[in-house]
Structure formats: structure tokens, C-alpha cells
Amino acid sequence: xxxxxxxxxxxxxxxxxxxxxxxxxxxxxxxxxxxxxxxxxxxxxxxxxxxxxxxxxxxxxxxxxxxxxxxxxxxxxxxxxxxxxxxxxxxxxxxxxxxxxxxxxxxxxxxxxxxxxxxxxxxxxxxxxxxxxxxxxxxxxxxxxxxxxxxxxxxxxxxxxxxxxxxxxxxxxxxxxxxxxxxxxxxxxxxxxxxxxxxxxxxxxxxxxxxxxxxxx
Amino acid sequence: xxxxxxxxxxxxxxxxxxxxxxxxxxxxxxxxxxxxxxxxxxxxxxxxxxxxxxxxxxxxxxxxxxxxxxxxxxxxxxxxxxxxxxxxxxxxxxxxxxxxxxxxxxxxxxxxxxxxxxxxxxxxxxxxxxxxxxxxxxxxxxxxxxxxxxxxxxxxxxxxxxxxxxxxxxxxxxxxxxxxxxxxxxxxxxxxxxxxxxxxxxxxxxxxxx
Ligand SMILES: [Zn+2]
Ligand SMILES: [Zn+2]
Numbered sequence: 570x571x572x573x574x575x576x577x578x579x580x581x582x583x584x585x586x587x588x589x590x591x592x593x594x595x596x597x598x599x600x601x602x603x604x605x606x607x608x609x610x611x612x613x614x615x616x617x618x619x620x621x622x623x624x625x626x627x628x629x630x631x632x633x634x635x636x637x638x639x640x641x642x643x644x645x646x647x648x649x650x651x652x653x654x655x656x657x658x659x660x661x662x663x664x665x666x667x668x669x670x671x672x673x674x675x676x677x678x679x680x681x682x683x684x685x686x687x688x689x690x691x692x693x694x695x696x697x698x699x700x701x702x703x704x705x706x707x708x709x710x711x712x713x714x715x716x717x718x719x720x721x722x723x724x725x726x727x728x729x730x731x732x733x734x735x736x737x738x739x740x741x742x743x744x745x746x747x748x749x750x751x752x753x754x755x756x757x758x759x760x761x762x763x764x765x766x767x768x769x770x771x772x773x774x775x776x777x778x779x780x781x782x783x784x785x786x
Numbered sequence: 787x788x789x790x791x792x793x794x795x796x797x798x799x800x801x802x803x804x805x806x807x808x809x810x811x812x813x814x815x816x817x818x819x820x821x822x823x824x825x826x827x828x829x830x831x832x833x834x835x836x837x838x839x840x841x842x843x844x845x846x847x848x849x850x851x852x853x854x855x856x857x858x859x860x861x862x863x864x865x866x867x868x869x870x871x872x873x874x875x876x877x878x879x880x881x882x883x884x885x886x887x888x889x890x891x892x893x894x895x896x897x898x899x900x901x902x903x904x905x906x907x908x909x910x911x912x913x914x915x916x917x918x919x920x921x922x923x924x925x926x927x928x929x930x931x932x933x934x935x936x937x938x939x940x941x942x943x944x945x946x947x948x949x950x951x952x953x954x955x956x957x958x959x960x961x962x963x964x965x966x967x968x969x970x971x972x973x974x975x976x977x978x979x980x981x982x983x984x985x986x987x988x989x990x991x992x993x994x995x996x
Contacts, residue, residue: 575807575808665951718945718948729860729953735864
């Protein structure tokens with residue numbers, strides 16, 4: 570099947586990842602900015618999956634371990650992310666509870682699921698519509714950073730609430746694990762190669778579709 | 787002001803970053819965007835007054851960044867104590883409480899990355915206005931775009947809001963000038979980065995160098 574649209578890779582041309590200049594891949598390095606040229610990012614599926622496995626391994630302890638410890642008049646309480654969200658919910662602060670739920674619980678999970686699905690499609694196991702996959706990919710790139718909000722909250726509270734015997738807050742191990750989840754999922758999204766999705770689509774045998782198989786009568 | 791110049795030597799091409807479809811890169815009128823014929827992703831855009839915009843908004847962002855480090859984000863009054871929150875204060879508190887990785891990541895994502903972006907933008911774009919390149923401008927531009935996904939100014943602002951709500955029942959908390967200045971940093975950075983297309987900036991660098 571001849572591809573209806575010419576691909577840069579089909580003509581031995583590669584777009585530079587840094588400056589977007591299109592040059593022959595045989596040059597090895599971009600003539601404009603000197604970055605290494607390649608048709609597709611090397612081992613992108615393996616790298617993305619490896620980073621995601623790391624993120625999944627940290628996701629569980631990040632919610633089980635306390636992200637911060639509050640000492641109030643001698644009383645020690647260990648706060649987890651879910652515990653903090655529940656406290657907002659129970660006091661009627663629904664919007665903020667929903668924001669924490671989205672940023673800390675939902676977005677990392679959705680990102681892991683979405684990237685796994687994209688990897689499966691890039692490996693050729695499933696063939697969903699690339700336009701929809703594009704939207705999912707854009708979403709994972711856009712939303713991932715917002716999960717860092719919990720880490721920033723821990724930093725802010727630890728810095729502000731140092732009130733001697735009255736109340737102090739110290740960071741917990743869950744915060745480190747959660748920062749790991751956010752950074753690993755961001756790196757996983759960056760190492761993913763969306764062009765593979767279209768390569769798989771073009772490899773498909775020509776299916777009977779309305780605009781490619783018009784019999785000439 | 788020059789419009790987007792194209793490097794010499796044969797037709798210029800643009801490959802879609804998403805589906806790799808090859809297009810010939812024709813010059814565009816100001817204010818319009820070229821889209822991929824196959825997937826519809828934006829290939830490049832010709833922004834009006836791009837260099838002036840990128841430089842001016844980056845300068846404003848740098849100025850506001852200075853304010854952010856002088857004035858506190860939040861001021862908290864609890865019992866007889868008053869405490870102020872600054873970016874560097876939050877980071878050093880984490881480092882002192884045995885969480886150095888968290889402290890360093892706050893500095894990286896909210897101080898160093900925005901500084902690299904705004905400073906790099908000025909360093910690259912200001913000399914381009916008179917058709918010159920600053921020494922090392924190619925390396926600076928490369929690092930600037932590499933930093934971009936790690937800029938988390940707006941996420942920190944959300945963190946300040948959540949913290950304020952968490953502390954509201956414990957103490958008396960007020961917004962400081964730092965908070966509003968950081969909001970300004972967020973808007974100026976977004977305007978500066980959107981002010982000039984990546985391909986235009988690199989094309990201008992290439993033309994200015996030869
Ligand atoms: Zn390049
Ligand atoms: Zn495309």
C-alpha cells in the first residue's frame with residue numbers, strides 16, 4: 570500500500586528534535602543546532618514503559634506513607650494525601666477536595682493508563698484512531714505537571730508552620746515517593762514517540778475503506 | 787521590523803512533529819498558522835511583532851521575579867508569631883528538615899526554570915532585533931526549550947492557594963505582594979513563550995549567523 574501522505578522518514582529526512590529543521594538523517598547531527606538526528610527516538614517504547622513501571626512502583630507507597638507529620642501541642646499526626654483530601658471533604662470544602670483528588674490521585678493514574686495504552690498502540694497491539702490518541706497524548710503532556718501541587722503544599726506548610734511548641738510540620742517519606750511518581754511520569758511522556766502511532770497505521774493492510782477502494786467503472 | 791526571514795538554499799521543509807508528514811514550508815502572513823494536512827497539528831505560526839513581544843514579556847517576567855524574591859507570598863499570624871513564605875524559604879525549610887531532594891526540586895521548577903526561560907529568551911531575541919546573534923545563542927536556545935516543560939510557576943500558585951485554605955482554621959493568613967507578582971510571572975512567561983514560534987526563532991538565528 571502506498572502511503573497517501575509523504576513521510577519525512579520515507580525520504581531519509583529527519584526533523585531535529587530541538588530546532589525542527591528537516592535534514593537528511595545521514596548527516597548524523599543537525600546542521601543548524603548540532604543536536605543528534607534520528608528518524609524516531611531510539612527505544613522509546615522500552616524507555617517509556619521502564620519509567621512507567623518505576624512510577625507505578627512509587628505510586629502505592631506515595632499514598633500509604635505520610636507526606637507530612639504534624640506535631641500540635643505534643644500530639645503527633647501523620648498525614649497522607651488521601652487523609653488530607655478527606656479532611657477537606659468532611660469540612661465541606663468540596664472544590665478544594667476535588668482539586669486535590671484530581672491532581673494527586675486521578676491525574677497520575679490516568680497518565681499511567683493513557684501512556685500504557687499509547688505504548689500498546691505504538692507497538693502495534695491495538696489500532697485505535699490516531700486522532701483520539703493525539704488528544705490523549707496532548708492531555709498527558711499538559712496535565713502531568715499539576716500533580717506537583719501536593720509537593721509544593723508540603724514545602725509551603727513546612728516552611729510556614731514552625732511555631733515552636735505550639736505546632737510544627739515536617740515532611741514525610743510519602744512526599745519524596747510522590748515527587749518521584751510525578752517526575753517519572755513526566756519523563757515517560759517526554760520519551761514517548763508519537764510518530765510511531767502513525768507508522769503502525771500506515772503498515773496496516775489496505776482495508777476496504779470508502780475513499781481508497783473506489784472501483785473504476 | 788523584519789518579517790520572518792527564511793534561510794537561503796533550496797526549498798525549506800517542515801515535518802509534522804506528530805505524524806511525520808513532510809510539507810514544504812511556505813512563508814505565512816503574520817497572525818496565521820500552518821497546519822498539518824494529515825493530522826491537523828500546528829506546524830508553525832507567524833506571530834506578529836514576535837521578537838519585540840518575546841523580549842518585552844520576558845523582561846517584565848524577570849522584573850516580577852525579582853519582586854517575588856523580595857516580598858513574601860503569604861504572611862501568617864499565629865499566637866504571637868509572624869511567619870513569611872518565600873520560594874527560597876520553602877526550599878531551605880525542606881532542606882533543613884532532611885528532605886533535600888524536595889527542596890532542590892522546588893528551586894529547580896519554580897526559580898531556575900523560569901529564570902532560564904525568561905533570561906534565555908532575552909539573551910537570544912534582543913540581539914536578533916538588530917539581526918545579530920549573541921555568543922553561545924544556539925546553546926542557550928537549546929537549553930531554553932529543554933527547560934520549558936519543567937516550568938511549574940502556575941502549579942506553585944495553586945499550591946499557595948491550597949495551603950492558605952489548609953491554614954485558614956489554624957492561623958490568620960494573608961496574601962503578600964509575592965503572590966500577585968508570581969501570578970504576573972505566570973502570565974508574562976506564557977505570553978513570552980507563545981510570542982515567538984520555535985521555528986521562527988531558529989530560522990532567525992540561522993539567518994543572522996550566516
Ligand atoms: Zn537542530
Ligand atoms: Zn501531522
